[in-house]
Amino acid sequence: MKIESRQLRVFIYSYKFLLFGLIVLLSYFEFSATLVENHSTVIPAQTNFKAVIPCPELVPSLAQILDQSENLSNQGILIETLDGGTQLASLNIDHLYNPASGLKIPLSLAALERWGAEHRFRTSFYIDGEIDPDRQALNGNLILDSEGDPTLRVNALINLIRDLKQFNIRNVNGDLIINGPFSLNSLFSYEKSLQIARQKLSQNGIYIHGEVYSGTVSGKLLVSYHSDPLIDILWYQNAFSVNAIAERLGELLGGPDGLTLYLVRYAGLELEDIFITHTSGLDYNRITPRGMIKILRKLYRWCEENHYAIDQIMPVAGIDGGTLHRRFKEIDYRGGILAKTGTLVETDQGVSALVGFINTQTYGVLVFGIFNSHGDVLTFQRWQNNFVKNIINRAGGIVPFREFPLEGRFVYDYQKSAHKFNLSSESNTPISYFD
Helix, strand or coil, X not given: CHHHHHHHHHHHHHHHHHHHHHHHHHHHCCCCCHHHHHHCCCCCCCCCCCECCCCCCHHHHHHHHCCCCCCHHHEEEEEEXXXXXXXXXXXXXXXXXXXXXXXXXXXXXXXXXXXXXXXXXXXXXXXXXXXXCCCCEEEEEEXXXXXXXXXXXXXXXXXXXXXXXXXXXXXXXXXXXXXXXXXXXXXXXXXXXXXXXXHXXXXXXXXXCCCEEECCCCCEEEEEEECCCHHHHHXXXXXXXXXXXXXXXXXXXXHHHHHHHHHHHCCCCCHHHEECCCCCCCCCCEECHHHHHHHHHHXXXXXXXXXXXXXXXXXXXXXXXXXXXXXXXXXXXXXXXXXXXXXXXXXXXXXXXXXXXXXXXXXEEEEEEEEEECCCHHHHHHHHHHHHHHHHHHCCCECCCCCCCCCCCCCCCCCCCCCCCCCCCCCCCCCCCCC
């Protein structure tokens, strides 16, 4: 029996490396995430737990909020100093948990390394032909070139069309050609976005007499629209947990497989630390607390090396608008916590995650990941608030990351305030916000 058991372990071990090779190969050829989705059904059992002595109240406090039928294997916590030299709390750090929207942090890191913080996604109109000013006609094709702006709204497209009209174009005696991953309102499919583009052209006095289809760019550039800088888009995505933006950015990065490949090859994660089905954090994604801490550290270092403050990418609890606006508002904690929330009410029988940084008097910056599942999410959030406050008290209190909202960013609840990104101004399809 021992020999058979050993052979079985060797087979499983070999199978993991075979699976990794297949994921890498599929990512290079831009295949779908089918392999990842199939793998999601094989989740390692989580049956035991370990907690470290420096946080004696961790296990007892968790036990108080868990149903008697549940056990601590469904909860994962890791809190360490930024340099990794001191560990303040640890529980099941190598088990896989659903990060929910906490997955937007790995996505943010991959996007920053891919494009840089100041990148602006461009949407442009080209003409492949000649303009007849007397007849106000383009004798040729009109080309819409898109870099995949994840925040492009219909209103922005309308303004771009109005700029195009200044070139005396009313009739296009050719086709409308779309190049690139074009989408509108972050929610519309490619096909629906094409349909809307043609509709908005005609509604604003530019008529396409040919077909609408995908193609390549050629001809002369006439007008362009640029998005906000990527760092602003990421802050907005993370503060308000906008799934639509995260899904669009994920598509540009190669989908779930592309993000997985990046995290394994360049962010230092092992294959067993993570698997992804949706880059927004929806559905059954998985990560270990240890893996999330690696990502948070890499993000912090990226900001240092590129001369950005980490609060330009993640919201400050109790100060900035979004999902953390009403948490940690007390004077003793306000401004000292920088985090991303994650909430799924039904998936995994209830998920609440909180990952980020705490700036403390005694230890400096702490990196933390808290993953609660199989329970009531509001109960989990209340426990997280109390637990983090206890950690702060033990660490001598906070040092605020920031005491005031960033200029031009949200201050109040997003449902009641206007904002600089103009993402909620289009009435056709309002953005849906999920945490």
